Amino acid sequence: EVQLQAWGRIGTGWGSMRLSCVASGRTLSSYSVGWFRQAPGKERELVAAISRNSRRTLYGDSAKGRFTISRDNGRNTVYLQMNSLKPEDTAVYSCGAEESVVAVHVPGSVHQYDYWGQGTQVTVSS
Numbered sequence: 001e002v003q004l005q006a007w008g009r010i011g012t013g014w015g016s017m018r019l020s021c022v023a024s025g026r027t028l029s030s031y032s033v034g035w036f037r038q039a040p041g042k043e044r045e046l047v048a049a050i051s052r053n054s055r056r057t058l059y060g061d062s063a064k065g066r067f068t069i070s071r072d073n074g075r076n077t078v079y080l081q082m083n084s085l086k087p088e089d090t091a092v093y094s095c096g097a098e099e100s101v102v103a104v105h106v107p108g109s110v111h112q113y114d115y116w117g118q119g120t121q122v123t124v125s126s
Contacts, residue, residue: 002025002031004021006119007019017085019093019120021078022076023097029052030100032105032107033097039088044110045062047059048063048069050106054071057069067081068081078095092120
């Protein structure tokens with residue numbers, strides 16, 4: 001089965017950050033991947049998801065226009081570029097993977113994902 005590891009890196013632009021979700025154990029090209037986040041006292045919510053072949057993406061309302069999901073199957077990695085970060089973006093961000101037969105399938109529900117990374121804390125101060 002696939003194992004996922006997520007971490008973040010401060011971006012060069014003000015208020016930006018890039019998260020990386022790296023897979024091991026199996027090639028990530030067999031999986032749709034999504035980023036979710038959970039803030040204290042709130043339910044886990046979809047941030048963005050991407051199909052196996054990158055041809056379809058899905059964004060949560062909070063991410064539209066500010067975040068971009070992409071993937072490099074050769075590096076077994078999915079990225080989440082976050083710009084114009086706000087304090088309300090503070091949460092634990094996790095990546096999930098679903099083994100998909102359909103290359104353009106993008107699962108939007110947390111319940112559709114079978115494998116999860118450990119999560120990485122993102123804190124945005126005002």
